[in-house]
Amino acid sequence: MRKTAPLALAGAVALALSACSGGGPGSEDPATGEITYWLWDSNQLPAYQACADAFTAANPDITVKIEQFAWDDYWTKLTASFVGGSGPDVFVDHLSKYGEFAAQGQIVPLDERIEQDGFDTGIYADGLLDPWQYADGSTYGLPKDFDTTAFFYNADLLDEAGITAEDLWAADWNPDDGGTFEDIIAHLTVDANGVRGDEDGFDPSDVEVYGMGINPNFEETGQMQWANFTGTLDWDYLDTNPWGTRYNFDDPEFQKAVDWFYGLAEKGYAPAAGVFSEETLTQVGSGSVALGTNGSWATRSFMELDGVDVGIAPGPVGPTGERASLFNGVADSISASSDKQDAAWQWVQFLGSTDCQDIVAEHAVVFPAIPESADAALAAFEEKGWDVSAFFAYEEEGRTFLPPITLRAGEVNAVASVAFEDIALGNADADSLTAANDEINRILAE
Amino acid sequence: MSAVTEAAPRPRPLREDVASRRRRVQDLPVALLFILPATIGFVVFLLWPTLRGVWLSFTDATAFQPGGFVGLENYQRMVADPVFWNAFRVTIWYVVLNIGVQTALAVLIAVLMHRLTRSMVVRGIVLTPYLVSNVVAAMLFLMLLDYQLGFVNEVAEALGGDRVMFFGDQSLVIPTIALVNVWRHVGYTALLVFAGLQTIPENLYEAGRVDGASELRMFRSITLPLLRPYLGLVLIVTMIGSFQVFDTVSVATQGGPANASNVIQYYIYEVAFSRGYDFGYASAMSVALMVVLATISILQFRLTRANQNDMA
Structure with missing residues (x-):
């Protein structure tokens, strides 16, 4: 019987990984x-391969060997490789995940090396380095890029509805009636008979084009779903x-906003949970969704969608009078299990330097953490004819906020994701979040 | 093909002479040598992980820390964990659907093969889905049954029906996964049943025909009773496999929507590898699953008298 399957699996993974990552010829001299x-x-x-070559x-x-795994597999593979003591030497780390690794001693603090080599951490944009300071005060990652979220829209569908990009930029929102933002997505919604969502005789059960798509990503951050709205309340995660x-x-205000958000499906303005199994990229690409949230990292994919003319607008202005977005930074961390710490540090320094970030900027995929490289990236986006100013609108006329950074984030996410999905499925109202919140606080108190 | 499978009474020597006993002692080293490879495999891959798993269930070990003895804490947590009980219910519902449909279909296919055709080609076709890996089968059906783009839903709509959220609807997700796995496993199960059918002597059917019994009657009065021990074993084996459903869930739904397909093996995996790295608690649930499976196996073995044959 295989009741120990997970353990056996871990063992097998460990064996397999240690077998193929045995110390190379240069392992005595660590900086090679x-x-x-x-x-x-x-x-x-491609951008980081170019960095590695340089x-x-x-x-x-x-030499640097780059391995890429999709987000869903990434963290599981990483954990398994840590269990086996043979993780990657350096890996891209995420704010909502690194606390766990730091707590377990799987990543190394960088402060000593930063000091030793006189690495200038002042080159990063404000607020990007600080969140990488763990509860013990040590820094566990060097920032490389940042992201905000906004609404990608199908410009043709907006045209047909007589809505302009300016209307979208000027939209306001509140948790009671959704403000002019809800008016816009109602008008963008079209049922099978061609009746728009704000017209008489609209049939919410037979919708052809949804005003707003919803990502199937149920997370405690809400980054891919409701964070652009709840961020405009006088509210924070923690x-x-x-x-x-x-x-x-x-x-209660937060719960009202969550009820409003998932309630859009009932009104027919957004697809019900389960209708789309893919993100808003696919939804907008299919032509049956007028607009949807996604992150700045997805810009390239949206802009290269076949047959859809895409534009980007920031989140609406909310009750606090500001628009808001989650502001997340990505950084590089070094595994504690790496036997090439010196070489790994050299690489991390290079990744966090202008040299590498300028290369990344040219590829027009993300916004580098170093302002001058970010400017180069903006120029690269502009050159392609992609207007990405929406992602910067929050800095200029609104607010950005960090994702919730806590210990035991994996367990918190497990509870929160089910709680939010239950609301989306109609199994519960947002007041059920109070019980989930108690459960989460109990986990954090342990 | 031998009609009688019962082993003939073993010839027992009246008295063992000294020479043969000495020969057996001399054979011992060789015998041990032959047993050794299998024993090593058994100890390394089964016995040791099992013992270690049981030990871990009494500790607070994580993926990264060996942990210390905590007594029954993990088991107490399990009893009070609503997600565990939900996983348990979901798994049982899956097993009932999966094994119920699969066994009925397998017997039907096997009897048809037995009574109608001896064609190897047909047997080959019946087995084909089993050659597809679980992961590939799951991905295949994920695409076929997708709400927006799935072939099945396109056809359903073209025929004037409604689209169905196979994997996205809480009440449909487990039946969908159960039937996907029936599709993959039914051929193999049918072949096992078919092998059992071949031990039933043809002359019984001849006698039945002479007495004017219908096919249905012969199935009820000849096939089913004589198939019982084989069916019993097939049920035990397939049910243990069914309780351990994991890959289809992992690929198609990740336990969703909202825990509706969070089967026990998937929950154990999640607890161990993607939320708290909590090996202690995951091991405790694994031990519980082992106990349940052992109990079911023993019960089934007794109830179906799988070790006895009615063919005298």
Whole structure:
């Protein structure tokens, strides 16, 4: 019987991994040899391969082997490789995940090395380095890029509805009636008889084009779903962020906003949970969704959609009078299990430097953490004719906020994702979040 | 083909002479040598992980820390964990659907093959889905049954029906996964049943025909009773496999929507590898699953008298 299957699996993975990553010829001299680098975004692979080539050209003794795994597999594979003691030397780390790894001693603090080599961390845009300081005060990652979220829209569908990009930029929102933002998506919705969502005789059970798509990503951050709305309330995820110990999912205003958000499906303005199994990229690409949230990292994929003319508008202005977006930074961390710490640090320094970030900028996929490289990226986006100003609108006339950064994020996510999906499925109202919130706070208190 | 499978009474020597006993002692090293490889495999891949798993269930070990003894804490947590009980219910519902439909279909296919054709080609075709890996089968059906783009839903709509959320509807997701796995496994199960059918002597059917019995009657009075021990074993084996459903869920639904397909093996995996890296609690649930499976196996073995044959 295989009741120990997970353990046996871990063992097998460990064996397999240790078998293929045995110390190479250069393992005695740590600043040489081949180091492995993991990332999850396939769009960024070419850019970082170019970085790796430039790095090896400058440091002929070190080669970088890049491996890419999709987000869903990435964290599981990473954990399994840590269990086996043979993870990648360097990997792309995420704010909502690194606390767990730092707590378990799987990634190394970088402060000593930063100091030793006099690495200038002042080059990064404000607020990008700080969240990578773990509860113990040490820094566990060097920032490389950042992202905000906005609404990607199908420009042709907007035209047909007589709605302009300016209307979308000027939209306001509140959790009671959805403001002019809801008016817009209602008008963008069309049923099978050609009746629009705000017209008489509209049939919400037989919708042809949904005003707004919803990503099937149920997460405690809400980044892919409701965060652009709840961010405009006088509300934040945690008592203190990062490293808070009390979530605020029990706040009545927040719950009202969540009810409004998932309630759009009932009105017919958004697809019900389960109708689309793919993200808004596919939804907007299919022509049956007028607009949908996604992150700045997805810009390239949206703009290269076949047969759909895509534009980007920021989230609406909410009750606080500001528009808002989650502001997330991605960084590179070094595995504690790496036996090439020196070479790994060389690579991380290079990744976090202008040299590499300028290369990444040219590829027009993400916004680098270094302002001058970010400007280069903006120029690269502009050159392609892609207007990405929406992603910067929050900095200029609104607010950005961090994703919730806590310990035991995996368990928190497990509870929260089911709680939000239950609401989306109509199994519960948003007041059920109070119970989920208690459960989460109990996990954080342990 | 031998009609009688019962082993002939073993010839027992009246008295063992000294020479043969000595020969047996001399054979011992060779015998051990032959047993050794299988024993090593058994100890390394079964016995040791099992013992270690049982030990871990009494500790607070995580993926990264060996952990210390915590007594029954993990088991207490399990009893109080609503997600565990939900996983348990979901798994049982899956097993009932999966094994029920699969066994009925397998017997039907096997009897048809037995009574109608001896064609190897037909047997080959019946087995084909079993050659597809679980992961590939899951991905295949994920695409075929997709609400927006799935072939099945396109056809359903073209025929004037409604689209169906096979994997996205909480009440349909387990039946869908159960039937996907029936599709994959039914041929193999049918072949096992078919092998059992071949042990039933043809002259019984001849006698039945002479007495004017219909096919249905012969199925009820000859096939089914004589098939019982084989069916019993097939049920035990397939049911244990069914309780361990994992890959289809992992590929198609990741336990969703909202835990509606969070079967026990998937929950164990999640607890161990993607939420708290909690090996202690995951091991406790694994031990519970082992106990349940052992109990069911023993019960089934007794109830179906799988070790006895009615063919005298």
